[in-house]
Amino acid sequence: MQHIIDRFISYVTVDTESDPNSDTTPSTAKQWDLAHKLVEELKAIGMEDVTIDEHAYIMATLPSNVDYEVPVIGFISHFDTTPDFTGANIKPQIIKDYDGGDIVLNKEQDIILSPSYFKDLLQYKGQTIITTDGTTLLGADDKAGITEIITAMEYLIQHPEIKHGKIRVGFTPDEEIGRGAHKFDVAKFGAEWAYTMDGSQIGELEYENFNAAGAKITFKGKSVHPGYARGKMINSMLIANKFISRLPKEEVPEKTTGYEGFFHVTGISGSIEETTVQLIIRDHDSKKFEKRKKLVKKIADELNRKYQKQYGGDVAVAEVKDQYFNMREKVEPVMHIVDIAERAMRDLGITPIIKPIRGGTDGSQLSYMGLPCPNIFAGGHNFHGKYEYVPVESMQKAVEVIVRIAELTAEKK
Template sequence: MQHIIDRFISYVTVDTESDPNSETTPSTAKQWVLANQLVEELKKIGMQDVTIDDKSYIMATLPSNVDHDVPTIGFVSHFDTTPDFTGANVKPQIIPNYDGKDIVLNAEQNIILSPSYFKDLLQYKGQTLITTDGTTLLGADDKAGITEIVTAMEFLINNPEIKHGKIRVGFTPDEEIGRGAHHFDVNKFGADWAYTMDGSQVGELEYENFNAAGAKITFKGKSVHPGYAKGKMINSMLIANDFITALPSDETPETTKGYEGFYHVHHLTGSIEETVVELIIRDHNKIKFEKRKEKVEKIVRKINKKFAKQFGEDVAIAEINDQYYNMKEKVVPVKYIVDIAEKAMKELDIKPLIKPIRGGTDGCQLSYMGLPCPNIFAGGHNFHGKYEYVPVESMQKAVNVIVKIAELTAMPDYGLVVPKKKK
């Protein structure tokens, strides 16, 4: 396990935070540091055809070691971290033989990782946890996935008695800002299907995700001296507040679960003259997804109608852009690729947790680009914040799943029980 710990720490201590306001790819120059490190490591462990393009997309090959035809499969992870919380100067803490009690992340700031609030911790009593020091995120999303893929490839290279077909690995930038697959060359990757290693707790296996859109609403106002403002001032911040209040209060991330969709206001900046509200719109159901976008547009139209006479033009301007769609539509026709992963977990005594993703992965977009790509657990919890942690045992189990999938894919009928055709 120490090998996994060392590899993981070597990744998370490199700051790779992405930037949604950048127009470059990768969105931050610092992502190149880890990207180049990964290229050298892939070469060192014996991977072939290791490439990195001008946008920092990494691909590599583990050749087949069988003499019969086997589909080419892939494993994909991203190396950027979210801009929601700082990823600079990450100082991981190792908690061996976790005792099930509170973990003091930062005594000086009284930051506690407690099972009384984060109940999932109790699943990992007796295991080795890697946590933050309470001042940064950890980066298990998705450097745990990268750790697992590299470790699995190294294991297969060092154990050639395990038979497998051709395996491609791909590491991407900017997934956290929704661009991870934008410049991914599916034809160059050349896999029949792939798996993103980007889920959370042990056993997660996902092939359904949200339909997703981002919305930016700009509200215009008129600034007038407050002593003489009656009938003249238009405060864009108050109009923005009206917009937010008009959204369903019980359809937010903190009030929904499972297949329930939501509206999530995540940024608000403003003054009297101009206020900008940014939100994301999510729903698994395509029809409900379209209705959610229509709801936003309807609220904007109502606001514009209210201020049309006073302002003389639209006081609110909405920009709504689709980000990704539910991969279920593309994966169900090849459902056996999910069945293979499920069988791999069962053979390793891991209980599969097949459920919808309340979010998205590179695999969502890749599935619509012609590369069906379900998502498998990477082991971390509490992503995007200072309470993030990952059990080392979970990363080892993910490594085992990757190896087992590779092994099953080289077997007749992928080791699955295939129903016989009726005569």
């Protein structure tokens, strides 16, 4: 288990935060630091055909050790961390034999990881938990997945008695900003199907995800001296506020669960003359997803009609762009790939938790690119913030699931 801890910490202490405002791939130069490290590590453990392209996409091969035909499968994770919370200067804390009580992340700032608020913690009493120091995220999303894949490949190389077919692994940049699969070469990867190791708690197995879109709404105004503004000033910030207030108040992330979709305001900046609102739109149901996108346009149009005469043009310009779609449509025709993962978990005494992803993974885009790609747990909790943690035993179980999937895929029918 210490081997997994050491490997994981060596990854999370490298800052790989991605940047949605960058046009490059990877979006930040610092992602190269971990990418190059992973390439060298893959070579060191004995993987073959280790490559990294000009955009930092990494691929490697574990050759088959059987003399009969077996489907080529893959395992994929991303090495960037979200820009939602800082990933610089991560100082992981290792809590051994967790006692089920509060974990003090940062005494000076009184930051506490408590099971009274994060009830999932109680599942891991007696286990080893890796946390943050309360000032950064941890990066288990998705460096836990990378740790698990490399450790599983290393185990298979060291145990040739375990029979498996050809296995491909892939590590991507920029997943957290929705671009992880954009430049992934599916043909080069050459797998019949794959699994992303990018889920949360132990047992998660997912083949449904949100349909997703991003929206940018720009609001225009007119600045006039406030002492003489009556009937003249148009404050774009107040118009933006009217727009936000028209969105369904109960359909936000903090009030929805399961298959329920939402609107989520992710950013707002502006002045009297111009204000920009950033919004994400999510729904599992494709028809409801389309209605949500139309509602954004409808509210903008209504504001334009209201202020048309006073402003002399549109005060709200809504740009809505699709990001990814529900992979269920592409996975259901090949449900045996989900069945294999489910059987692997059950064989290891893990109860599968099959549920929709309230988000997206590289797998959702890859499934539409011709590589069906369900998602398997990586073990972490509370992603994208200072309360993130991962039980080491969950990472160990994920390693075992990868190995078992390889075995099951190579079974003679």
